[in-house]
Amino acid sequence: MVVDQAEVDLLFHALADATRRDIVRRTMDGSFSVSTLARDYPMSFAAVQKHVAVLERAGLVTKERRGREHLVAGNPAALRAAHDVLDRLELVWRERIARMDDLLAADTHEGNRP
């Protein structure tokens, strides 16, 4: 398996919040200081800082000290891991649909439509 379960837990927990998703979106395109990010949300600087910490633990963003500021940058690899989980879900359903197809095809072949 590509993704460790504990990491997946952190990842999806981190992505479960709208503010955090918004921070991820913004920081994938470039770095922002926490104070710049905080200006755009109706919450305290400390609250935004907490959100950034959750994202950092999940590996979705990295934080780098630049002078007196912390710059937050998105980590595309972590977002990729979330995609991997969805890829596996897709595979599970593709197989289910192939089996559904087989069942439907059996109607025609055997004339045993229930």
Next chain:
Amino acid sequence: MTVTNVIKDAENRTMTLTAEFDAPVSRVWQLYEDPRQLEQWWGPPTYPATVVDHDLSVGGAVRYFMTGPEGDKACGYWQVLAVDAPNRLEWENGFATDALEPDRSMPVMAMRVQLAARSGGGTVMTLVTTFASTENMDWCLQMGMEEGMSSAVGQIDALLS
């Protein structure tokens, strides 16, 4: 391949999948409505499902277990949230205890399937599945995905041999 489209939105933890079948809507609906048919496609061949309870009315539940090659059992449930037969079903899909009671400490997914008549005959099935927001991916990884994965790998191996 009948899967015509897949959209995966990692940020919103959602997969939307569209598939087409030649059979009419009423027939495709039976795959969900008839527990004996459901158990023929829900679990992979290595983990066949046995459906114990099956009530697709709102508030009703489907309870099932899947039996692995070592005799190991993985239990799951559906809790029906909305139903409009034969076109729409929404349910919560989660892990269950050995007594087949929902285990809310475990992962939960929200599922919605819609069946629509395809012009010229057949059915278009749209499936939307969303991982619940909490730290609960274990279920999918343990009982759904890894088995799905391993049987897919097995099939690829068979093709290559």
